[in-house]
Amino acid sequence: MYKIDCTVAVIGGGPAGLAAAISAKKEGAEKVIIVERDNALGGILQQCIHPGFGLTRFKEELTGPEYYSRFTSRLEEEGVDVLLNTMVLEVNGKTNKIICVNGEYGLTEINAKSIVLSMGCRERTRANIVVPGTRPAGLYTAGSAQRLINRQNVMVGKKAVILGSGDIGMIMARRLTLEGAKVELVVELMPYLAGLTRNRVQCLDDFGIPLKLSHTITAIVGEKRVEGVKIAPVDQNKKPILEKEEFIPCDTVLFSVGLIPENELSKGAGVEINPITNGPTVNQYMQTNIPSIFASGNVVHVNDLVDNVSSESETAGKYACLYANGKLNSNSEVITVKTGSNVRYVCPQKIALQEGKASLYFRVLSPDENVTLIAKDGDTILARKKELRVSPGEMCNLSIDVSKIVNGVTVEVVKE
């Protein structure tokens, strides 16, 4: 078997892996390698040809390929190694060995001192949310349709209905329209938007595409190709009101109904998975329950902005390097961050009580206005920030001084 030794191995060459690898190298890791299953780096950003990336990080609006190029262009000078066309089959959490397969090298074993998991996420499907009806051609997750259109340059259909107001769904509504297809409708189960408000404005409103909140698809119709969908409003318990069901003819249905962190490898390695985020439980260093394994990006929790992915991945890469070089103290006391009112989850879920700052990313349970985000330790406020508007589709964050923590941390969103 072909063997490679390295300091830090990064699994996945999307935005998370790229930032983690460069950061690990900058921190002084001798040999950093990115293992990527695709034939090119950039991950999902390769098919995200729309602008809107990098506003926070680079203060300009970049397309997906432009955004990741800012990282890939630095790999060579930083001296990061890349293994393309390589699928990781197994991560061993006890030995830090990675088994992968590559057509050229065959089976390959990578021995790493530390590992960064950055495999990203996958899309929830029509079947996951149990939409009844037939199983014709013309049903796509929004991301699969995006790949077909933007990377394979083929059109998926002519008349579409989109279920779910997630960001990819709204972006694909615009993309289909620009390619000459008619998007009849975007249907959203919840009474509020799932994605970013700016995407609603730029992708739906600007193109006159209707959005129906509190509605769902009650049946897929068609035997060979999709012939249409039945839609209906839902009641407060999200049950369809079938008396108000109507038929919308279409030949294509896109599903933008959520993303799930892709953790088959993590689970195989023995990494503890958080039931709310479906990703590894991490501390402020993005370190998992296995000290040599770090994780960052959408494999940990689904982010709204790639800018956030890059910054948390830099944290993961930095500390993966420090761990590999024996410079990360793993013996400090660890506390669990608690979620207070209107907070669905906080990432990181754990904080090791050491020096330094920790960035807390979190999502609210339901939309609200004129609120204050608070991180507190008992009655002591560690950080606070006012927000005009919060929604489950947009991430919140607070930065806290870890050395100020005495007993624990609770994050809450309150109206004052």
Add this chain to the structure above:
Amino acid sequence: MIKTDVLIIGAGAVGSAIAREFSKYNVSVLVVDKNEDIGGDASKSNSAIIHTGYDATPDTLESQLVVAANPMYEKLCKDLDVPYKKVGAILPAFTDEQFEKLPSIKEKAFKNRVYDVEYLSKEELLKMEPNLNPEVKGGLYIPRENIIDPFVYVQALCENAYANGVKFMLNTKVTDIIVNNGKIEKVITTAGEIEANYVVNSAGLYCDEIAEMVGKADYKVVARKGQFYILDKNTSCKVNHIVLPIPTKITKGKLMCPTVHGNMLVGPTAEDQLSKTDKSTTTAGLDSIATDVRNLIPNVNLRETITQYSGLRPNRNPEGLHFDIFDDIKGYVNLSGVRSTGLTLSIAMGKYVVQQLLMRGANFKLKDDFIKTRKGIIKFSEQTSEVKEELLKQNPLYGNVICRCETVTEAEILQAIHRPLGAKSVDAVKRRVRAGMGRCQGGFCGPKVIEILARELGVSTDKINKHQDGSYMVVGKTRD
């Protein structure tokens, strides 16, 4: 005019098993099917169980064939390289009323010559199935109820039949049959006219329509829909056996069992309908599965479903499995009422049909060069490291994983396409190598499979179908 000794209508489990049995003899055999792929209709959407026949109506043809077929599968699946797993079934009783029914179920099994059904105590049942409803009072064990890959089973029969000289015409629908002078003069299809000495109607759901063409339709097919859930391989609540409910007067009920690939299968419903094509799932049907199966396995987690589907059992009215031959249509065999036990009894039906014709004076001579075995497509993910390395040396495309959920490589997909009777559609690839059968349901590999199919078949991507003609995946190029 195409001439053949034997014409078989329908390439489902029964038609394929009959074709394979005929291929042991020196006769020319042609199988026609209206679908774009072998595999039939009901044969590819069922519960994938090889039954024992314990609950059949005693002294019927169905009982006879199912009971005869069951012991054949272990060797057959080895010979034909078909995934098959011995798991056994349990039949737990939760109420006094159900408990009191156990002796009569055991007696029926006895009458069907299924002698190995045994009683199980509450403790034994809970030890065998820790996720079983703890209210269980006792039950029965039916050790030879097993599970199979139904897709690969039919593919294997067809591939082996093909290797032994059987010809197949797909996308070929029988539109009329001309009977003259007490025999079939010709069979008219969408791909031309066929002359045959023997015509076997194994058209499943459509067998009444074929029978009508020869004027022998004294029955109707009633499609009985069965809806199912498939759960993720990692689902939190699994079973080790086929867990069957005690049947009521109205229904055999809904079961939960593992599949040969490690998923969980939950269902089916039983809903008679007029349409032979409506295979939609419904909220009411799926909800009824949820309600019923929780009586057996209270913690079943249907939120961990990766797909739902429904199949149509070709039930017969009046009921019952029928093998019919007629004095006034020499050489015509009509099979009807092949229902949920059809997958199991298919292999016995193949033998039954050929033997019946032999006993009636057919002059079929055994071949001396019959090929008994067939090798399937090697699953890269299930091999040892040594075998994996060897495969990679032979073909670097084993290093290109196309379906990440089921770890299916490009090398396997190319074999699925280029084997005899190979895959021409996305679903046909899926049924051969499981690309797209995993938790992302083709979200990741679907676009790649379209591209590979187009490349390998030498057509543009808009010509690639999901299944039959008209189920196009994409509509053409994007704007320049």
